[in-house]
Amino acid sequence: MKIRTRLFLGILLAVGVGFAFVVDWVVDDLTPQYRESTEEPLVDTARILAELAAATATQGRVQVGQFRTAFQRVAERPFTAQIYGLTKTRVDFRVYITDMRGIVLFDSDRGRDEGKDYLEWRDVHLTLRGQYGARSTREQLGEPNTSVLYVAAPIIAHGETLGVLSVGKPTTNINVFIAQAQRKIYFAGWVSGLMILVVGVLGSEMVTRPIRRLTKYATAIRDGQRVTLPRLGRSEIATLGNAFEEMRVTLEGKQYVEHYVQTLTHEIKSPVSAIHGAAELLKEEMPPERRDRFLENIRVEAQRIATIVEKMLLLSSLENRQGLQEVEPVNLREVVREITESLQPVLESKAITLAVSGDETATVQGEPFLIRQALLNILQNAVDFTPRGGGVRTSIEARDGGVAVVVHDTGPGIPAYAVERIFERFYSLQRPDTGKKSSGLGLSVVREIMQLHGGGVTVQNAPEGGVVARLVFARPGG
The missing domain is CATH 3.30.565.10 (Histidine kinase-like ATPase, C-terminal domain)
Known part of the structure; x- marks a missing residue:
């Protein structure tokens, strides 16, 4: 498997696993985070309304008439609120008030549970015991999206606890926000993952490109081609390439000298022999015409040697060039x-x-x-x-x-x-x-x-x- 493919698959695996973990962790943490952010203002709301309820108390009993009138008017008054992607047209708070026995005195949901015993509900039970009381209850069994979060506060007048006021907030709208946030997180995760993959591909290309250039360079040298060391940047690959180039120059220099010495020796052997033979014969007595012929032979063969040496020097200089000089x-x-x-x-x-x-x-x-x-x-x-x-x-x-x-x-x-x-x-x-x-x-x-x-x-x-x-x-x- 090629290095580029290995790098790409490694990046793909790392990015895939890493983003899947991060996205799932963030998404799983969204619901409790949203509910925590909803519960905190419910605490304030319950405390404020409990004080308002305490202010209506007479003879140790909370007067719920003002609450009934207020919630009826709120329900009858139309409004529209655009909250990001959510259009809100009604108040979905539920408020109920119990006495010290847990009996419901007031229920903002059109009096639905007035007269019922809520003492066993966790928000009422814990609040009457002086603790923080809250609960999350599904309006429809088996339907997690119908949960309602309740937070209660004690109603205290003149130092005496008269009952409990509990504020409930359905999680329906919360679920809408969570769904929107999840979609955005998944989308952002995919986009970020894609961008990282693109960067990874580009990074692997940057890493492997010098290697491919160096491989092509080595192959060309093997095939006897005249090539120059390609640009390899400033990485360790460039250092390796420079080492290859130095090695090539050293080896080629040795082989080049050996080859040319052998070739030159072989090629001038014949004219040197001819010159040597003619010189030996010139030691003898001979007619002037014959002597002139041998002298001409020596001149011709000497010129041949000079031509061979001249052209070999030119060819040698050409073969050792990496490019043109005076263009x-x-x-x-x-x-x-x-x-x-x-x-x-x-x-x-x-x-x-x-x-x-x-x-x-x-x-x-x-x-x-x-x-x-x-x-x-x-x-x-x-x-x-x-x-x-x-x-x-x-x-x-x-x-x-x-x-x-x-x-x-x-x-x-x-x-x-x-x-x-x-x-x-x-x-x-x-x-x-x-x-x-x-x-x-x-x-x-x-x-x-x-x-x-x-x-x-x-x-x-x-x-x-x-x-x-x-x-x-x-x-x-x-």
């Missing part, structure tokens, strides 16, 4: 014109025509020296393999958001056995007119240059004969 606009038509002028002596000696066509203003961003080296190698190969009296066509074309330089020669083409090997280092074909081979590094240099410029190079046989080489550059800003 500026380069007019491709102008570069081709300069190369054509430099090749003019060879073109004239072989009677080869070199035609140039296409966009004269085609410009790319790059290093002028490297672009010239790439075009020079391609054009030099075209001239080398074109027979006397042949021709080379060069065109500069705009293609797919880039610029392509297409070079088409009229030579013999690439043999089938060499098609897959022409970009190998030190692999070279004999030139038709001289039978000699080049250093075999030219196309390797061209490929490295084009990769540095974000482009590419292809060399293949043309259907009508000869070879077509295409160098594709990206346009500025492309």
